[in-house]
Amino acid sequence: MSEAQRLEHARPHPARTIVYMIVSFVFRLLQFVLIVTGIAVGVSTAVIWVGFPILLATTSFIRWSGDREREWLGMMLRVPLPPVERRPYDGLPLLRRWVVRLSDTTTWRDLAYLMAAFPLACAELGIALASIVLLPMAIWVTPWLGWLHGELGLALLGPDRTKRLEQKAERLQASRARGVDAAEAERRRIERDLHDGAQQRLVAVAMSLGRAKSKFDQDPEAVRELIAEAHSDAKLAVSELRDLARGIYPAVLGDRGLDAALSAQAAKSPIPVDVSVDVDPRPPAAVETTAYFIVGETLTNIAKHSGATEATVKVWRTDDHVVVEITDNGHGGAEVRPGGGLAGLADRAATIDGVITVVSPVGGPTVIRADLPCQW
Numbered sequence: 001m002s003e004a005q006r007l008e009h010a011r012p013h014p015a016r017t018i019v020y021m022i023v024s025f026v027f028r029l030l031q032f033v034l035i036v037t038g039i040a041v042g043v044s045t046a047v048i049w050v051g052f053p054i055l056l057a058t059t060s061f062i063r064w065s066g067d068r069e070r071e072w073l074g075m076m077l078r079v080p081l082p083p084v085e086r087r088p089y090d091g092l093p094l095l096r097r098w099v100v101r102l103s104d105t106t107t108w109r110d111l112a113y114l115m116a117a118f119p120l121a122c123a124e125l126g127i128a129l130a131s132i133v134l135l136p137m138a139i140w141v142t143p144w145l146g147w148l149h150g151e152l153g154l155a156l157l158g159p160d161r162t163k164r165l166e167q168k169a170e171r172l173q174a175s176r177a178r179g180v181d182a183a184e185a186e187r188r189r190i191e192r193d194l195h196d197g198a199q200q201r202l203v204a205v206a207m208s209l210g211r212a213k214s215k216f217d218q219d220p221e222a223v224r225e226l227i228a229e230a231h232s233d234a235k236l237a238v239s240e241l242r243d244l245a246r247g248i249y250p251a252v253l254g255d256r257g258l259d260a261a262l263s264a265q266a267a268k269s270p271i272p273v274d275v276s277v278d279v280d281p282r283p284p285a286a287v288e289t290t291a292y293f294i295v296g297e298t299l300t301n302i303a304k305h306s307g308a309t310e311a312t313v314k315v316w317r318t319d320d321h322v323v324v325e326i327t328d329n330g331h332g333g334a335e336v337r338p339g340g341g342l343a344g345l346a347d348r349a350a351t352i353d354g355v356i357t358v359v360s361p362v363g364g365p366t367v368i369r370a371d372l373p374c375q376w
Contacts, residue, residue, distance in 0.1 A: 011146065012078055014142050016076050016146075017077065020076040021124040022128050024124070028114075028120075031065050032118040034061060035058060038054055038057065038058030038061065039055070042055035059102065066107075069114070073153045082159065086106050086107075110157065124145065202233075205230045205233045208233065209230050211226050212230070257279075257282055258292065261292050265292075265295060266299070269299050269311070271309060271311060272311070273311045273312070274312045275313045276312075276316075277315045279316065283372075287373075290351065294349065302330065306334070306366060308330035308366075309329060313326050314326075320373060321374060323370070326367070327368075328366050329365050330365070331363065331364055332363050332365065333360060334368075342356070354370055357371070
C-alpha cells in the first residue's frame, strides 16, 4: 500500500468472505478459550506467584494472535492493515518486558478485538453457512458483513489516533512538496511556451511593422506585403495565446462544467471515447481542473502508447470525493515510474491530496482511477 493511500477498503469478494467466516470460527473459539482461561487462572493464582508466568504467556499469546489477525484480515478481506508498531522492550528483564507489554495500548486493542470477534464469529458462522445455500444472501449480504468486520479490524487493529494523525501529516507534507514541484513545472512550461511561441510571433510582428514604417513612402507595395505578414503573425500569436490560456484553465470547464469539458476532450481523441459524468452537486474548481487534466493527459497517453481501440471515462461523486475512472482495451503493462506520465498524474492529484490507482495487467485492460477529495 502506498504512502498516500488511506486506511480504507472495498467490499470483499463473497466467496472469500464465506471462507473467512467459516474458518475464522475455529480460530476465534480457540483464542477465546485460551485467553479467558489464561487470564482467569493467572489472576486467581497470582498471589502464589504461579499466575505471573501464566499471565505473561497469555499476554504474549494475545499479541501474537493480534498480529496473525492482521495478516488474516488482509489476506481474506483485503483490509489494508499495516504492521503494528509496538513499544520496544529489547534488553529488558522478563518482568519489565511484561510491564511494557501491559502499558502498550496495542496490547489492549488486540485483546478488545479478540474478545469482540468471538461472539461475532458465532453469528457469522450461521450467516456463512446460510449463504452457501441462499445465493442472494451470498451476493448482497455477506460482502457487507465482511466489510463491516473489516471496519472493526481497522478500528481496533489499525494504527491508533496518534499514529493516524502522524501518517496524515506525512501525506500532507508529501502532497505539499509534490504540489510545489508540479506548480513549478507548470510555470516553466508556460514560460517556455510564451518564449518559443507568442513572444516570437509578436517580435516578428514588431519587425514587420518597423520595416513597413521605413518603406512607407518609397515602396507602398512592399509595405502592403509587410503589413499582411504582420497581420498573419498577429493572428497566430493570438491563437497561441488562446491555446495557452486554455491549457491553464479551459473556458468551457468554468462555464459549463466537467461533463461538457470532458466531452470536448473525448471528441478530439483519435479513438472512440465513451464519457459518463455525474458530479452533482458541482465540485470545487480545483477538483474540476485536476479531473479535467487527468483525463486529458490519460487520453493522450492512451492514444500514443496503449494500442487501444476504445476507451471509457466515468466520473461520479460520493459524499466527499470525486472519482475519475479511465479504462482502455489496450495491451496493458502500464505502471507508475519516477518521471513518467503516470507519476505526473499522481503528482497532479497529490496537489489536492488525491490518490491515483493504476491496474494494468499485461494484455489489458488498463484502469486508471483518481480519488479526489472535495474537502481538504
